[in-house]
């Protein structure tokens with residue numbers, strides 16, 4: 001299971017710096033690289049905005065950036081972590097819109113070119 005309390009400490013600050021706790025594991029590094037993906041794709045989820053299906057696509061795009069930062073040998077592990085992170089947003093979609101992406105759709109979003 002992912003540690004949501006810890007994950008919340010990874011984000012792009014208003015000044016464009018990445019906020020993160022000390023990197024202690026590969027998952028921490030994956031999360032930090034995902035935040036670099038936010039900078040690289042110029043997508044930062046501004047607070048107060050209602051989460052949309054498009055937002056999950058953008059999150060997946062940030063993950064795709066992170067995948068490109070690491071060796072293929074780590075992709076499976078990163079994929080599992082990324083899917084869990086996307087799933088937490090996905091559950092918010094369900095709460096807000098009454099619908100969510102299927103597990104297969106989430107995986108496809110991660111793999112889109």
Ligand SMILES: [Zn+2]
Nearest residue numbers: 034038059062
């Ligand atoms: Zn993100």
